[in-house]
Amino acid sequence: MPTTAQLEPTVLVIFGAGGDLAWRKLVPALYDLYLDHRLPERFTIVGIARRQQDDETFRSHLRQGVDSFSRRGKSADEPWREFADRISYLAEDFTQPDAGALLGRRLQELDEGTERPNRIFYLAIPPGLLEAAAGMLQRLGLCRDCQRDRIVVEKPFGRDLDSARALNRLLGEMFVESQIYRIDHYLGKETVQNILAFRFANSLFEPIWNRRYIDHVQITVAEKVGVEERGGYYERAGALRDMVQNHLLQILCLVAMEPPVSFDADEVRNKKVDVLRAIRPIRPEEVHQLAVRGQYGAGQYGAGAVPGYRNEPAVAGESVTETFAALKLNIGNWRWQGVPFYLRTGKRLSAKVSEVSIVFRPAPHQPFPAAAAEGWQPNRLVIRIQPEEGIVTRIQVKQPGTRFLLGAADMQFRYREAFRGTPPEAYETLLLDVMRGDATLFMRADQVECAWSVVSPVLEVWETVPPTDFPDYRAGSWGPEAADLLIAKEGHSWLQPVVTEE
Numbered sequence: 001m002p003t004t005a006q007l008e009p010t011v012l013v014i015f016g017a018g019g020d021l022a023w024r025k026l027v028p029a030l031y032d033l034y035l036d037h038r039l040p041e042r043f044t045i046v047g048i049a050r051r052q053q054d055d056e057t058f059r060s061h062l063r064q065g066v067d068s069f070s071r072r073g074k075s076a077d078e079p080w081r082e083f084a085d086r087i088s089y090l091a092e093d094f095t096q097p098d099a100g101a102l103l104g105r106r107l108q109e110l111d112e113g114t115e116r117p118n119r120i121f122y123l124a125i126p127p128g129l130l131e132a133a134a135g136m137l138q139r140l141g142l143c144r145d146c147q148r149d150r151i152v153v154e155k156p157f158g159r160d161l162d163s164a165r166a167l168n169r170l171l172g173e174m175f176v177e178s179q180i181y182r183i184d185h186y187l188g189k190e191t192v193q194n195i196l197a198f199r200f201a202n203s204l205f206e207p208i209w210n211r212r213y214i215d216h217v218q219i220t221v222a223e224k225v226g227v228e229e230r231g232g233y234y235e236r237a238g239a240l241r242d243m244v245q246n247h248l249l250q251i252l253c254l255v256a257m258e259p260p261v262s263f264d265a266d267e268v269r270n271k272k273v274d275v276l277r278a279i280r281p282i283r284p285e286e287v288h289q290l291a292v293r294g295q296y297g298a299g300q301y302g303a304g305a306v307p308g309y310r311n312e313p314a315v316a317g318e319s320v321t322e323t324f325a326a327l328k329l330n331i332g333n334w335r336w337q338g339v340p341f342y343l344r345t346g347k348r349l350s351a352k353v354s355e356v357s358i359v360f361r362p363a364p365h366q367p368f369p370a371a372a373a374e375g376w377q378p379n380r381l382v383i384r385i386q387p388e389e390g391i392v393t394r395i396q397v398k399q400p401g402t403r404f405l406l407g408a409a410d411m412q413f414r415y416r417e418a419f420r421g422t423p424p425e426a427y428e429t430l431l432l433d434v435m436r437g438d439a440t441l442f443m444r445a446d447q448v449e450c451a452w453s454v455v456s457p458v459l460e461v462w463e464t465v466p467p468t469d470f471p472d473y474r475a476g477s478w479g480p481e482a483a484d485l486l487i488a489k490e491g492h493s494w495l496q497p498v499v500t501e502e
């Protein structure tokens with residue numbers, strides 16, 4: 001990791017700095033980086049949004065966010081003051097013709113001195129404003145230096161293949177690809193990155209990481225929360241766009257990719273794109289066999305009742321938006337031919353847990369008497385992304401006793417026990433990577449488009465044929481019955497995650 005002194009002077013301009021993302025994620029992450037001495041020595045934050053407010057009001061709003069969401073808890077006065085001194089606020093509306101004048105002047109002031117700082121423009125704004133904000137940067141020539149100026153684009157990146165292509169074209173006309181950092185925050189999570197370390201820094205698993213030994217793969221990203229205050233956005237998105245097109249497919253790529261030659265950003269991203277390209281396209285007539293959608297109804301967590309999706313704020317009473325999605329994907333290449341990848345994600349499920357389960361084929365021959373194998377389970381390797389980050393390998397052992405009986409036992413690696421301290425939040429890692437100019441954990445234009453191609457046939461069929469049975473799962477359950485049937489067709493079943501309460 002670079003030290004403070006090694007990072008070049010930087011000004012981070014947060015567009016939409018008065019919004020939820022900046023408040024809950026970005027500024028708490030920056031503050032934690034600051035406390036860890038990870039920010040450049042010369043580092044400034046300029047926040048921009050519509051509302052009129054002075055620097056002090058803006059800073060104290062951000063401090064509330066830090067106090068609530070920093071992994072270090074409440075901020076102490078002294079370091080907060082030092083950090084807050086670097087923050088200023090500008091009120092500008094990007095949709096106005098003269099927008100950017102204040103920003104231009106502020107950047108000029110910051111350029112004065114020994115070395116012009118690198119500029120990072122973080123677009124934490126509603127997707128409909130991307131064009132106006134990026135256009136303003138181009139018009140004023142504020143993001144012109146291809147080596148030192150970068151733009152960070154949040155999800156959602158388009159809402160289908162065509163709109164993602166159009167957005168890529170638009171950004172491509174204004175900036176060079178190496179300046180564009182498309183965020184997928186799952187790639188910043190420690191355990192997601194650890195998939196690379198686990199697969200490519202160990203010689204133990206790579207020889208069996210293929211169709212000869214692996215029976216199938218399950219990727220589960222389950223949430224306990226409902227749609228919360230984001231009904232307006234979610235109604236237009238749904239689980240497939242919100243989670244599968246980005247986070248789950250990125251995890252799949254890391255599990256399935258070929259070993260990269262180096263850790264160079266484009267080399268890693270090339271290998272990931274190869275996986276997306278190899279996913280066998282789902283034909284429209286196959287959608288009902290290979291994809292399942294669901295929507296939560298009212299339910300219960302312990303003693304607490306929660307409303308159904310259709311009763312959430314900003315959600316239509318007859319909404320057909322899916323809050324659960326499951327897919328069966330096949331990767332048509334030498335390594336994975338015939339190995340199903342099952343993906344599922346949903347809101348208001350039984351637990352918050354994200355994990356990848358690699359389920360191995362049975363040993364080719366069992367020499368034991370039939371009774372011995374009664375408790376037999378396939379070997380499985382579970383990569384736990386959250387919570388309780390770690391890796392669990394389930395093996396077969398002899399049960400203690402005078403009879404020869406098999407039983408399952410787990411070998412566990414837990415981050416919390418193996419390493420001291422709390423790992424950085426995803427946004428800390430990603431923000432630091434943008435400052436260092438390392439795009440390995442960011443989405444390249446072709447990756448985003450390939451990922452849209454994978455889910456497009458499903459989206460199209462789902463949009464044409466609305467569901468008639470929503471809501472079809474109870475809040476607090478593991479999703480609709482149809483998801484169990486999807487995987488049962490091949491004699492498989494979803495592995496119930498080991499749930500540890502948050």
Ligand SMILES: NC(=O)C1=CN([C@@H]2O[C@H](COP(=O)(O)OP(=O)(O)OC[C@H]3O[C@@H](n4cnc5c(N)ncnc54)[C@H](OP(=O)(O)O)[C@@H]3O)[C@@H](O)[C@H]2O)C=CC1
Nearest residue numbers: 016017018019020021049050051093094124125154155156
């Ligand atoms: N919130 C989250 O957890 C996540 C958000 N995202 C993405 O991040 C982006 C931002 O989300 P979020 O923070 O939740 O959104 P919010 O609606 O909370 O914030 C939007 C921000 O944009 C500003 N804004 C809106 N219109 C204009 C305008 N015309 N000119 C200048 N500023 C404007 C608002 O200004 P003002 O404050 O003055 O109203 C506000 O600061 C979205 O693309 C979202 O999809 C992605 C992942 C998670």
Ligand SMILES: O=C1O[C@H](COP(=O)(O)O)[C@@H](O)[C@H](O)[C@H]1O
Nearest residue numbers: 155185223225242243247354386
């Ligand atoms: O991108 C998103 O991710 C969150 C889940 O992220 P996590 O880090 O808490 O697992 C999800 O709630 C949200 O709907 C989606 O937009």
